[in-house]
Amino acid sequence: MKIPTIQEIQAYIDDKGYDLDAQSFWYFYEQKGWLVGKTPMKRWKAAVSLWATNGWGKTGRSRARLASRNVQTADKEREFQRQLFQEYLKSKTIRALQDLKQNPGGLRHVIWLMDEVIEEKGRTIE
Numbered sequence: 001m002k003i004p005t006i007q008e009i010q011a012y013i014d015d016k017g018y019d020l021d022a023q024s025f026w027y028f029y030e031q032k033g034w035l036v037g038k039t040p041m042k043r044w045k046a047a048v049s050l051w052a053t054n055g056w057g058k059t060g061r062s063r064a065r066l067a068s069r070n071v072q073t074a075d076k077e078r079e080f081q082r083q084l085f086q087e088y089l090k091s092k093t094i095r096a097l098q099d100l101k102q103n104p105g106g107l108r109h110v111i112w113l114m115d116e117v118i119e120e121k122g123r124t125i126e
Helices: 006-016 022-031 044-054 060-102 108-124
Strands: none
Touching (some): 022 044, 060 108
């Protein structure tokens, strides 16, 4: 087998649309003398495809995309928690106002609501 250049490996990766670092692949097999176990490599393109299939040697771009996706997921979760808290607060406010309307002299539910909001805000909103 003719040992491929990094450029040849990169061209194959680009052609196949793999998310793989050609330089990492080349250096990995170069340091192993282009052996697979104790056997000389016969088809480097098959090895590239195996790396891509197994997720080995991914580029920094893919890690950056994954990190960005994780941040977006966390942001969506925080927004969802804020919306839940807003719905919770609205329902508790309505309940407190209804109770206050039925018993104008009693502020028990209003005080209870304020305590709930303060406690829940500490758990739900950062």
